[in-house]
Amino acid sequence: MIKRRFMYAGQSRPDMASDCPERLNWEFLKYVWSYSINRRPEIIKKLSQVTPNLQVIILRNPTEVRDFLQNISHNPDLTN
Numbered sequence: 336m337i338k339r340r341f342m343y344a345g346q347s348r349p350d351m352a353s354d355c356p357e358r359l360n361w362e363f364l365k366y367v368w369s370y371s372i373n374r375r376p377e378i379i380k381k382l383s384q385v386t387p388n389l390q391v392i393i394l395r396n397p398t399e400v401r402d403f404l405q406n407i408s409h410n411p412d413l414t415n
Contacts, residue, residue: 336367 343357
């Protein structure tokens with residue numbers, strides 16, 4: 336988060352809307368710092384209530400994301 340702030344200071348990141356410049360303020364820092372304590376449990380609870388015929392996949396780190404994407408590309412049946 337801090338690295339991105341300096342890399343894109345005063346401009347929009349490529350993955351953001353052009354009118355949304357990178358910012359770093361106390362409110363955002365507080366949100367990020369407390370996310371796993373305050374918000375994550377609520378989101379996990381909501382995901383657990385998803386319709387039974389839908390699969391929820393939680394990827395916890397870049398390695399899991401990479402492995403998941405590799406599996407999807409090698410097994411197209413996983414996308415259905």
